[in-house]
Amino acid sequence: xxxxxxxxxxxxxxxxxxxxxxxxxxxxxxxxxxxxxxxxxxxxxxxxxxxxxxxxxxxxxxxxxxxxxxxxxxxxxxxxxxxxxxxxxxxxxxxxxxxxxxxxxxxxxxxxxxxxxxxxxxxxxxxxxxxxxxxxxxxxxxxxxxxxxxxxxxxxxxxxxxxxxxxxxxxxxxxxxxxxxxxxxxxxxxxxxxxxxxxxxxxxxxxxxxxxxxxxxxxxxxxxxxxxxxxxxxxxxxxxxxxxxxxxxxxxxxxxxxxxxxxxxxxxxxxxxxxxxxxxxxxxxxxxxxxxxxxxxxxxxxxxxxxxxxxxxxxxxxxxxxxxxxxxxxxxxxxxxxxxxxxxxxxxxxxxxxxxxxxxxxxxxxxxxxxxxxxxxxxxxxxxxxxxxxxxxxxxxxxxxxxxxxxxxxxxxxxxxxxxxxxxxxxxxxxxxxxxxxxx
Numbered sequence: 001x002x003x004x005x006x007x008x009x010x011x012x013x014x015x016x017x018x019x020x021x022x023x024x025x026x027x028x029x030x031x032x033x034x035x036x037x038x039x040x041x042x043x044x045x046x047x048x049x050x051x052x053x054x055x056x057x058x059x060x061x062x063x064x065x066x067x068x069x070x071x072x073x074x075x076x077x078x079x080x081x082x083x084x085x086x087x088x089x090x091x092x093x094x095x096x097x098x099x100x101x102x103x104x105x106x107x108x109x110x111x112x113x114x115x116x117x118x119x120x121x122x123x124x125x126x127x128x129x130x131x132x133x134x135x136x137x138x139x140x141x142x143x144x145x146x147x148x149x150x151x152x153x154x155x156x157x158x159x160x161x162x163x164x165x166x167x168x169x170x171x172x173x174x175x176x177x178x179x180x181x182x183x184x185x186x187x188x189x190x191x192x193x194x195x196x197x198x199x200x201x202x203x204x205x206x207x208x209x210x211x212x213x214x215x216x217x218x219x220x221x222x223x224x225x226x227x228x229x230x231x232x233x234x235x236x237x238x239x240x241x242x243x244x245x246x247x248x249x250x251x252x253x254x255x256x257x258x259x260x261x262x263x264x265x266x267x268x269x270x271x272x273x274x275x276x277x278x279x280x281x282x283x284x285x286x287x288x289x290x291x292x293x294x295x296x297x298x299x300x301x302x303x304x305x306x307x308x309x310x311x312x313x314x315x316x317x318x319x320x321x322x323x324x325x326x327x328x329x330x331x332x333x334x335x336x337x338x339x340x341x342x343x344x345x346x347x348x349x350x351x352x353x354x355x356x357x358x359x360x361x362x363x364x365x366x367x368x369x370x371x372x373x374x375x376x377x378x379x380x381x382x383x384x385x386x387x388x389x390x391x392x393x394x395x396x397x398x399x400x401x402x403x404x405x406x407x408x409x410x411x412x413x414x415x416x417x418x419x420x421x422x423x424x425x426x427x428x429x430x431x432x433x434x435x436x437x438x439x440x
Contacts, residue, residue: 024048027142028045035131038123039100041100043061045058048139085100113135224261226259227299238276241276249290274319275343279343290304300346328347331345391427
């Protein structure tokens with residue numbers, strides 16, 4: 001753009017020098033001071049999309065700057081053609097206010113400036129040219145800073161952006177859980193109107209308390225939480241989500257109460273909750289089983305359902321996997337059409353040194369999860385034993401359903417649980433283990 005039209009070239013050059021020498025956090029203040037006389041304003045905000053950690057810088061009236069978020073600025077700047085400043089009005093802080101919006105295309109994702117003016121008096125063309133020049137200058141300067149940044153600076157910026165992304169995702173899932181629970185109450189045919197309203201209010205209050213507690217945990221130092229307590233918090237949130245729906249929730253709490261770090265416990269709860277929401281997106285789900293198992297070095301969380309077992313993009317499995325892997329864990333999804341879906345989330349146990357000393361050493365065992373001579377079927381419930389007996393006889397699901405007077409989908413769900421609890425990969429292996437135990 002041709003900047004030859006500056007009314008006061010020397011003044012513009014001095015302002016440019018100040019901007020070039022100022023740290024990014026002070027650029028808004030310098031631009032605001034430089035334009036105070038020619039563009040009387042109450043607040044100014046810069047949108048620098050190339051800065052992942054701090055894309056917005058503001059200066060001026062706190063009542064207004066608090067409303068000039070990246071979302072608001074992005075929407076305003078997107079409506080303006082780069083190189084052509086625009087004067088108009090915008091709804092900010094509960095009122096319609098005169099604004100000047102300037103956009104620059106000297107960075108791939110664009111950048112801009114929004115000024116909340118004292119009055120709606122049209123600005124002179126040379127003044128607008130000066131403002132456009134300053135916006136282009138700070139845009140080019142920040143783009144160069146980002147391009148030439150040291151590796152440590154780039155790493156920090158990426159880390160901040162990633163943390164923000166995770167926080168937004170977790171907040172979205174917390175809101176989805178709360179809203180799903182409230183909608184489940186309001187849609188329930190088992191509750192009268194008064195009871196439904198009262199229950200919905202209670203759920204909303206509990207959700208707000210939960211969000212406040214999560215916020216406080218995020219600002220507190222690392223602490224420890226017994227595994228049983230951590231699972232109990234998860235169970236309460238899932239009961240809230242499914243309490244008034246037609247989906248039956250089954251819970252397998254961890255067998256021991258070893259301490260978990262706050263980071264591990266929180267990551268497991270958030271990821272499992274996301275997996276449960278993903279299971280519900282399938283439709284045709286009547287039962288969901290959630291369990292935690294603690295080994296010496298990892299926490300394994302599983303979410304099983306009796307849905308159609310056909311994965312699709314709406315499940316958002318990729319997002320869940322990214323969150324788990326960001327914690328150093330692993331994600332696995334096993335979906336069998338007609339059988340259901342099993343999500344396995346594995347988290348490393350990042351215990352503190354004090355907690356690590358409290359972990360008992362490994363005991364000699366016939367398998368990683370079973371002591372010598374222990375009954376391999378001890379973890380199975382009564383109905384699961386009945387289903388396993390029929391598996392051992394070679395019966396198919398339809399026959400088992402007829403014999404036990406249960407649905408075929410229920411049989412599929414029990415079979416999946418049996419295979420998981422016995423640690424085997426097929427019905428034949430489960431049958432062999434049953435015969436081995438019966439012959440003792």
